[in-house]
Amino acid sequence: MYKLNEYKNAIENTNIVSKTDINGIITFVNDEFCTLCGYSKDELIGKNHNIIRHPDTPQSAFKILWDTILAGRVHKGIVKNLKKNGDFFYAQTTIIPIFDENNQIFEFIAIRHDVTQMFLLNEELANTKQKLLNLNENLELQIAEKTKNLQELNQNLEKKIQEAIKINNEQQKIIFQQNRQVILGQMLENIAHQWRQPLNELSLAIYLLHNENKKKHYKLCQKLIQNMSQTINDFRNFINPNHITQYNLLPKVIKSSLFITYQSIKKSNIKLKFIIDKNAYKIPIKCNLNELSQVFVNIINNAKDAFNNTNNFNKILTFNLSYNKDKFILKIYDNAGGVHNDIIEHIFDPYFTTKHKKQGVGLGLYICKQILNNIDATITCSNYKNGACFEIIFKGD
Ligand SMILES: Nc1ncnc2c1ncn2[C@@H]1O[C@H](COP(=O)(O)OP(=O)(O)OP(=O)(O)O)[C@@H](O)[C@H]1O
Ligand SMILES: [Mg+2]
Known part of the structure; x- marks a missing residue:
């Protein structure tokens, strides 16, 4: 009996203990119980245990509890309880039915631990987890949205780039056309020049047809007309904007460019x-005859302009075409003083010019570079002796 009391004390001092009769009427509470729920012993003894029942705890939980203990089994569970002041506490509860000597239940002992803190912590943890999940979901949504935005931006950018390329291509065409028109003007001047002489001769020959040896003058007339017609054909070939790449011999291309520039070379x-x-x-090279002639015309015209700024009386423009390891290297150099070192790296830039507005717009060398680029050839400029040297390397097939 003494030992039993010791156990009883031990349990009562370390737990929250209450007892009820078989109907749930409180018959005993220890001090811990009173402290926890804020009632005095007097307020509790004789009352139904449901005085501390919290409305949050579902009816079904109590049904299970009563079914279990009335069947004589121990019930364990965590229950949310109500304090006198309206607060709550969670208790890990074990309810044990006590039997009398006839093996009939005559009371229930409930032993509890306050697990409110643990429960609240758990709840907080669950909340935090949920928040994290929400955050994660939000983040995924945001990432998806940002990805979509980026994709749209990307598409827009591609569209803009394509538009810019299109504009650039069109500008390029305009630039080529501008250069062509300058050359065209030069050609018209040449035609006038080239025809003046044969036209004079023709009119004289026709005049002489009346009186003198008709056959001889008739032949001369025919030859002059043939030459003039050839001149027209040659010019027409140059103007004709066909973009067909064919195989051409380089001397033929050089000749074609000299044909256009010949008068001004002579004049200078x-x-x-x-x-x-x-x-x-x-050995021919793959190129478009007209376009490559345009390159040489531009280089010749630049040399002519450079010579016009010197007092040099011995003006020489050299075409040095060598062949080495399946490659043609064409050096076109003058002795007109060369290009100033400060600007030499810019002369292939579009609209770079040192000339007066009327004389040049700065497109010649830029176009040369573009045309040569199209046939896989390179062009560089250096100063050689007393002049500028343009070196073109035709890579070949
Ligand atoms: N043979 C050369 N000697 C000295 N300077 C040259 C020579 N060739 C080109 N340059 C320099 O390079 C610049 C650019 O030449 P580019 O042919 O591109 O334009 P431009 O001749 O000024 O004008 P455009 O050819 O459009 O009429 C010239 O303004 C000139 O300063
Ligand atoms: Mg030029």
Whole structure:
């Protein structure tokens, strides 16, 4: 009996203990119980245990509880309880039915631990988890939205780039056209020049047809007309904007460019010098005749302009075409003083010019570079002796 009391004390001192009769009427509460729920012993004894029942705890939970203990089994569970002041506490509760000597239940002992803190912590943890989940979901949504925005931006950017490329291509075409028109003007001047002489001769020959040896003058007339017609054909070939790439011999292309520039070269008193490798008359290169002529015309015109700014009386423009390791290297150099070192790296830029507005717009060399680029050829400029040297390397097939 003494030992039993010790156990009883031990349990009562370390737990929250209450007892009810078989109907749930409180018959005993320990101090801990009173402290926890805020009632005095007097307020509790004789009352139904449901005085501390919290409305949050569902009816079904109590049904299970009563079914279990009335069946004589121990019930364990965590229950939310109500304090006198309206607060709540969670208790880990074990309810044990006590039997009398007839094996009939005569009371219930409930032993509890206050697990409010643990429960609240758990709840907080669950809340935090939910928040994290929400955050994660939000984040995913935000990422999806941002990705969509980026994709749209990307698409827009691609569209803009394509538009810019289109505009650029059109501008390029305009630039080419501008350069072509300048050359065209030069050609018209040449035609006038080239025809003046044969026209004079023609009119004289026709006049002489009346009186003198008709056959001889008739032949001369025919030859003059043939030459003039050829001139027209040559010019027409140059103007004709066909973009077909064919195989051409480089000397033929050079000749075609000289044909256009010949009058101005003559007028400026420029001597031409040719050093041409014999392979150049046998091995053609893949290019568009008109476009490549345009390159040489631009270089010749630049040399002519440079000569016009010097007092040099011995003006020589050299075409040096060599062949080495399946490659043609064409050096076109003058002795007109060269390009100033400060600007030499800019001369291929579009609209770079050192000339007066009327004389140049700064497109010549830019166009040369573009045309050569299209046929896989390169162009560089350096100063050589007393002049500028343009070196073109045709890579070949
Ligand atoms: N043979 C050369 N000698 C000295 N300077 C040159 C020579 N060739 C080109 N340059 C320099 O390079 C610049 C650019 O030449 P580019 O042919 O591109 O334009 P431009 O001749 O000024 O004008 P455009 O050719 O459009 O009429 C020239 O203004 C000139 O300063
Ligand atoms: Mg030029």
